[in-house]
Amino acid sequence: MSESRKKVVRVAKRQSHSTDIDYHHIVHSKSQKYDMDPSLIKAVIKAESNGNPYAVSRKGAQGLMQLMPATAAVMDVSNPFNPEENVDGGVRYLKYLLQRFNGDLTLALAAYNAGPKPWINLALSLQFRRHASM
Numbered sequence: 001m002s003e004s005r006k007k008v009v010r011v012a013k014r015q016s017h018s019t020d021i022d023y024h025h026i027v028h029s030k031s032q033k034y035d036m037d038p039s040l041i042k043a044v045i046k047a048e049s050n051g052n053p054y055a056v057s058r059k060g061a062q063g064l065m066q067l068m069p070a071t072a073a074v075m076d077v078s079n080p081f082n083p084e085e086n087v088d089g090g091v092r093y094l095k096y097l098l099q100r101f102n103g104d105l106t107l108a109l110a111a112y113n114a115g116p117k118p119w120i121n122l123a124l125s126l127q128f129r130r131h132a133s134m
Helices: 003-014 020-033 038-049 069-074 083-100 105-114 119-132
Strands: none
Touching: 020 038, 020 083, 038 083, 038 105, 069 083, 083 105
């Protein structure tokens, strides 16, 4: 882990993070902009970062919606610790995944959680299991 990332993690641990209520206006604005359910976005934020805009996972996912650096770059998020940018990129990415998986929320959320590279294999595996069990 780079020194700058270690510093961000230390700062995040020291600071008390706000709850997702503080990001209510951002979530609603971005949800409306991209025609997404704000409750879904709030649930993703709760599950991914517990409302901590400085959260960094062991694998390197960053910010409220825990965007991996590669995903953030593709979504044009220059500062993943900026709640406005992070939520905008996260909502657009989740919308893309929902479209990619024909509205299947389970597959889209599994792909979102798996990250930018393994999501295709994971989603295809889940899709295969679902069809095999029918």
